[in-house]
Amino acid sequence: MTTSFPPGFLWGSATAAAQIEGAAFEDGKEASVWDTFSRVPGAVLNGDTPDVAVDHYHRMPEDVALMKRLGLQSYRFSTSWARIRPGDRDVNPAGLDFYSRLVDELLEAGVLPWLTLYHWDLPQAVEDTGGWANRDTAYRFAEYAEIVHGALGDRVANWTTFNEPFCSSLLGYASGVHAPGRQEPAAAIAAVHHQHLGHGLAVQRLRELGAQHIGITLNLTNAIPKDAGDPVDLEAARRVDGLNNRIFLDPLLRGSYPDDIRTDLADLGLTFGDDALVRPGDLEIIAQPLDFLGVNHYHDDMVSGHPLEVPADPSLVPADPHAVAGGIRSVGSPFVGSEYVTFPLRGLPLTGMGWEVNPSGLTRLLVRLGEEYPALPPLYVTENGAAYDDEVAADGAIHDELRTTYIVDHIQAVSDAIAAGADVRGYFVWSLLDNFEWGWGYGKRFGIVRVDYDTLERTPKDSALAYAAQIAAATDARAVDPASAAVLG
Numbered sequence: 148m149t150t151s152f153p154p155g156f157l158w159g160s161a162t163a164a165a166q167i168e169g170a171a172f173e174d175g176k177e178a179s180v181w182d183t184f185s186r187v188p189g190a191v192l193n194g195d196t197p198d199v200a201v202d203h204y205h206r207m208p209e210d211v212a213l214m215k216r217l218g219l220q221s222y223r224f225s226t227s228w229a230r231i232r233p234g235d236r237d238v239n240p241a242g243l244d245f246y247s248r249l250v251d252e253l254l255e256a257g258v259l260p261w262l263t264l265y266h267w268d269l270p271q272a273v274e275d276t277g278g279w280a281n282r283d284t285a286y287r288f289a290e291y292a293e294i295v296h297g298a299l300g301d302r303v304a305n306w307t308t309f310n311e312p313f314c315s316s317l318l319g320y321a322s323g324v325h326a327p328g329r330q331e332p333a334a335a336i337a338a339v340h341h342q343h344l345g346h347g348l349a350v351q352r353l354r355e356l357g358a359q360h361i362g363i364t365l366n367l368t369n370a371i372p373k374d375a376g377d378p379v380d381l382e383a384a385r386r387v388d389g390l391n392n393r394i395f396l397d398p399l400l401r402g403s404y405p406d407d408i409r410t411d412l413a414d415l416g417l418t419f420g421d422d423a424l425v426r427p428g429d430l431e432i433i434a435q436p437l438d439f440l441g442v443n444h445y446h447d448d449m450v451s452g453h454p455l456e457v458p459a460d461p462s463l464v465p466a467d468p469h470a471v472a473g474g475i476r477s478v479g480s481p482f483v484g485s486e487y488v489t490f491p492l493r494g495l496p497l498t499g500m501g502w503e504v505n506p507s508g509l510t511r512l513l514v515r516l517g518e519e520y521p522a523l524p525p526l527y528v529t530e531n532g533a534a535y536d537d538e539v540a541a542d543g544a545i546h547d548e549l550r551t552t553y554i555v556d557h558i559q560a561v562s563d564a565i566a567a568g569a570d571v572r573g574y575f576v577w578s579l580l581d582n583f584e585w586g587w588g589y590g591k592r593f594g595i596v597r598v599d600y601d602t603l604e605r606t607p608k609d610s611a612l613a614y615a616a617q618i619a620a621a622t623d624a625r626a627v628d629p630a631s632a633a634v635l636g
């Protein structure tokens with residue numbers, strides 16, 4: 148099989164503010180929900196916090212130099228609302244200045260900035276007023292977007308509103324596995340809608356301010372029924388497809404919530420009307436034309452409506468039994484109203500997260516999106532990668548064969564999708580650096596560059612070298628293609 152990519156295809160790597168920056172309470176930054184949640188006993192493995200993370204806040208020039216060395220064409224990072232507008236009060240010039248210096252450093256290194264406004268780190272002060280369950284937060288988000296654009300809009304061309312709203316709504320407010328750790332189904336549904344609204348308002352505002360390349364990043368799945376002849380499995384797959392995919396895609400790309408989801412969630416707060424969750428005019432705001440859709444992909448899922456024959460491995464739950472007096476902090480299902488659904492394994496290889504490795508699932512997903520959504524904008528794979536336990540060899544190298552194979556095979560899967568008609572314009576590996584993996588703390592390593600958590604020293608793993616070679620081969624050492632100039636700004 149050969150890989151082939153269109154001219155201008157963008158090669159990059161991704162990180163997120165709370166996962167790498169550290170400096171959690173420095174230069175005016177105040178707590179985000181992850182700073183607070185990580186202090187809840189049992190919320191994060193080993194009681195790890197993002198306080199220091201990988202100290203990117205202080206090592207940013209070194210990290211950008213590393214990107215340049217690897218030949219990355221683009222860097223997807225997020226800005227921290229709690230750093231830029233601590234407590235959601237006054238703008239913090241020192242916070243904006245950090246991102247301004249980052250953007251300058253990137254441009255100087257020839258690396259295209261790909262900015263995400265929200266990668267899960269709501270200011271704790273906003274959570275204290277109800278967080279995403281509160282409609283007002285959508286308006287606060289649009290104000291924050293305007294502030295960031297005011298400081299960086301002259302140099303940043305690519306704007307993403309939200310990263311994986313599934314996680315920051317359903318995982319954060321229903322299952323409680325992510326910050327703010329609430330387990331309130333109705334609040335989770337409200338969070339879904341208010342993030343959509345915040346997205347639409349921010350897109351409108353960014354357009355008025357002159358931004359041209361605006362999108363959102365979703366994590367989607369292929370909800371494959373275990374037995375396509377079993378109505379129970381078919382129903383479970385419909386529900387997972389609804390709550391993982393269509394509850395996000397349909398409002399954004401079709402301006403409506405799917406009928407079956409409306410029925411399923413009517414009693415859980417998905418209500419419509421003047422005083423309801425979804426108000427007249429909301430869906431028009433939400434369905435703003437988009438310039439791209441970011442797709443994050445790690446695994447897809449087989450779904451059943453029957454209990455698992457082989458129970459899930461308890462070691463694959465990110466809570467530390469030793470940290471909580473009286474036992475494990477219990478977490479629930481994100482599938483509000485459909486909590487009974489199960490995800491049987493298919494006998495595929497598993498990553499260190501226990502996620503199934505199935506590159507053809509990525510091909511299928513990218514192709515299917517174009518088939519199912521006529522208004523689909525161009526796609527970018529904005530995250531893809533794998534955690535494995537790394538070993539440092541005697542010579543200091545990290546021969547991470549499994550991660551390398553995972554990345555190479557998924558790049559092939561993207562190429563296959565393009566050959567089958569999907570309009571995919573770029574690929575970002577997750578992640579540039581080992582980092583704070585949310586509920587797993589520093590226990591799971593996704594980086595193509597190793598970080599020694601004692602010295603904070605960075606060492607490119609074999610996967611980074613392979614990725615660099617892939618970029619060099621695919622781009623044929625050509626400079627950025629003129630066809631993509633509009634994107635590159």
Ligand code: FCB
Pocket residue numbers: 163166310311314366443530577584585593
């Ligand atoms: C995604 C997140 C990213 C990282 C990867 C492993 O869901 O967007 O921050 O945690 O998973």
